[in-house]
Amino acid sequence: MAMDLLVDAVVYGNLLSLLSIGLSLTLLTTRVSNFAHGDFATVGIYVAYTMSVLFGANPYLFLPFSFVGGLLLGFLVYRVVFEPLRGKASLVTLMIVSMALDFILRYSVQIYADVLQRSLGVYTRGIVFKDVNVNFLGSTLPGLLVISSAVAWLFLLLLYLFLYKTKVGIAMRAVIENPSLSEALGINVKRVYALSWMLSASFASVAGVFLPFRITVNPDTGFSILLSIFAAVTLGGLESLLGSIVGAYIIAFSETVGVYYLSQIGLSTAYRPAISFITLALVLLLYPRGLAGLWSKR
């Protein structure tokens, strides 16, 4: 029992850290509190699902396709929607535009699911992926635990290397610190912004592929986990990439373990989402600097 709980929490933490780092990346660069972020994950799910139905193979094999799909989607979203608004819209207006984007993406996936159901004759709602078992150091572990951890930590490591060791990454950090000064120094800010959206959407899209192994998914699954992602980012301090990773694991553990205790004291497990909503509210009200406030001097 405790083992299952632990596995569940780690897997959920992996997903949430991929999702929340993407959300905080676009928040830091383009100032968008992106309410369509969950829908990027949904797109990833449906890319992997369609391919696995067409080719009849395990969805894990199609992670790269979801990644590429996310890159394209992120680029498109930035170029078509947010680039024209650069310097023209206030914080809340950007937020509202992302609400519109959420509507467009979420209901496009709904339509896509309907069309897929008609044309291929497969269920497109309530999808579950079948997991594989992996032999790891002599013990059998659920493939989801091993693969999601490997993918999440690899991505986080690559992001770290990108941000600190490559020229473009350093440019991105400069843009985050001071957009107008970076622009004056010849950094192509538009390109950096586009890149941050591509990374954000592709991370989310990859995280999405792992979701159907845990829960049954629908076209609105991404939207329904959106507030947990926001809770993780808020807990991390809203302005910090490291903070949002730590926040993601804390939210994941408290949701998973909290639900276990909720059911112990006789409360419905359906209260689960309330844990992250209340965390979000309390952090914003009591300590808006979040976890990053513990180590950041800013």
Place this chain on the structure above:
Amino acid sequence: MDVVFFVLDLAVLYSVYVILASSLNLEYGEAGLPNFAKAAFFAIGAFSVGALSVRLGAVFLDMALEGDFKLNSLRWAMSVSQSVARNPFLGLGIFIATLIVAVLVGSVLGVLASYPALRLREDYLGMLLIAFSETIRIVARNYDPLVGGTFGAGVVDFLAWAGSPLREILLLFLSVVVAAIIWLVYYRLSTSPFGRTLRAMRDNELATESLGRNIVKLRMMAMMIGSAMASVAGVLYAYYVGTVNPDDFTTSKTFLITLMVIIGGSGNPYGPLVGPAVYLAFDRLIQFTKQRLILPFDPNYLSYIVLGVVLIIVVDRHPGGIVPEKPTLTLPRELRSLLRQRRVEETWNRQ
């Protein structure tokens, strides 16, 4: 008969959306408070009806309610409605009592929700209010005695005495009149010194405070009035639909209302009339073509997509919305454009 129902449906939905859009326009368009808990305040009105209409009816009738609310509320609602059919005053009493409770609870929670606005940046406030809204929905969804959880609650038909089609005509009349009154109240507020002070606070808080206005009180008033309005919309909606289900009040509803306000024109009192009209026009057009065309998907999704696309085009090409806010004529033109740019620049030059 079909025409009556078509007109009734359109009129009630339009009235409900006009009330909700007016309330959000007062809070966000005029006072600059992004109240993204709109769905929750809408829900509070509906929940008051769902939780109380049956129980109040039972109290008035001396009827004993035995058993689970969740399993029996629809049946109880039916039997109370049968008594209402014989006694119009009972129906009226239930309607007025639930309306009063809804307005009271809505305003109190609105005042509470205005406090975080003191210390939070506006986008964080929006996030916080969304979390607040979803918490209310999750609790209502899981705490069965309130409105029957996922089963929903039955609602007494307070116009049962009128009989069809008089009942439908009365309902239509009622919702249009209520929406008209609320919109007129909002219009008066917006064009009065109070509205101008709200817009001044939105544009420059410090300057407004230095001129002797109480920012805390202004925010509280805006949120209180707006939330009470949204609760009234919830009451109308609950009586029209005839059941109350917590899953009707997700954040998507908030998004929908917000898009309507921005498309219509935030800060202009005519905006909340235009925004819902745009949405319903698309929605009904799609419903209409649905019967003529055979599509491989459910066309209802299209109206949301269209609304999203329209919003993005409006924000990009015509940021003020279809009917933009009228500028304050007493200020010189340079100062007006400077004020408009201020909030945008704050967004982009924040260090």
